[in-house]
Amino acid sequence: MAETRSVDTRERILDAAEKLFTANGFDGTSMRQITGAAGVNLASVNYHFGSKEALVQEVFRRRLAWLNTERLRVLTTMEQAAGDKPLKPSQIVEGFFGTLLGMAQDEARGGVTFLRLLGRTLTDPADFIRTFLADEYQEVVERYKAALFKALPDVPRAEIAWRFHFMLGATSYAIAGTDALRLVTDWQVDDEDATDRLDRLQPRLMSFLLGGLRAPLPKF
Amino acid sequence: MAETRSVDTRERILDAAEKLFTANGFDGTSMRQITGAAGVNLASVNYHFGSKEALVQEVFRRRLAWLNTERLRVLTTMEQAAGDKPLKPSQIVEGFFGTLLGMAQDEARGGVTFLRLLGRTLTDPADFIRTFLADEYQEVVERYKAALFKALPDVPRAEIAWRFHFMLGATSYAIAGTDALRLVTDWQVDDEDATDRLDRLQPRLMSFLLGGLRAPLPKF
């Protein structure tokens, strides 16, 4: 086997595809752009991945495998430390969304590029992407939701589920739109540089999420 | 002028395009699908709108014109009623996001279909869409942001801007993903039917948004 060659090609393709998908979307990125940017032959994608659709899935699988494992590890560790006691909501939120935001600083795990891609893709219209992502997320979301149910026994479960949903939205959007819809934040934060902005995003978002999670229940 | 014919054709195209864009995205929707669903000739789109890109913009302009006017009207009315006093944050949030969510019930203004399209499109990668949307939103966002600054004079402006951003995200996502990433809510809310769910979304979301907006400030 000619291992070094093919592994290189695979990863070069995945890296190039990740960047281009983030910048131009799936439909907006052609195989020729990807292979061109990766410096490999056009036919390589179909040889290594089978199809463009399969490439898209592999771009996500590569990153989500780690993210999901890490999220489960963090939750399990916290639950073991807590024994029978329920976790604090802030712990759970921090475990789920903090792990995600941590990837932004980790260039080897995709960094901001992948986060932006993920945030945007959660609302992608293409069926095969949504079902794929739902499958990948399912176990982790269930575990964290269960933890929240236990942590907030007096709050109706439907309410918690919805607020989880809202938290996901605020987070995805905060990441995906960091320089997308800058209009909201543009003139107020230009005293901070780009890296500073990202460092400060996490505590800011966490405060917001926790405030929303613990808000008074709506009166119907 | 053959007015009735062309007006019909224009609106049939816009309606069909709105639905198809929502279901399949912009790149995922072809001119032939649009004209086919609208029951008009393929060349009609280029005749009436000039290009596919221009059609996309018109799909939004048609709805956003009303939404923006209404948002400004609501804000102005509230400010006049308040005189010199600052508005309550809940009023401002209700004015901005309540107006939006109200469109869901208004089929003549696009209903849920347009809301879903709008929510998803705020993070669309295509440049011409983002700049177009930013232009359309600019004035309204500025006015509401200013109202929030006045309502929360002790909160740093950067913080308010960010939380506005987060609120936009939670809302967009709540709308766009209502049946997209159902995995979060699926098993907890199936006791409610579809219309019921949408009626209840608004108070639920408002509680969440206000909780987030008024959350304790993060400690850096």
Place this chain on the structure above:
DNA sequence: AATTAATTCATACGTTCGTTTGAATGATAT
């Protein structure tokens, strides 16, 4: 009724898309 203008129509153009093919090249193993 005749003329003009606006709209609709069938059809075709050139481009780009994802994918396939079969030969060339490289590395591994006997």
Place this chain on the structure above:
DNA sequence: ATATCATTCAAACGAACGTATGAATTAATT
């Protein structure tokens, strides 16, 4: 060194795309 296998490569495929064209049709104007 030779045979075997995996990988790369240049080239081409048919399909689908957005757009343009010029004739046919319909409505409005005189």
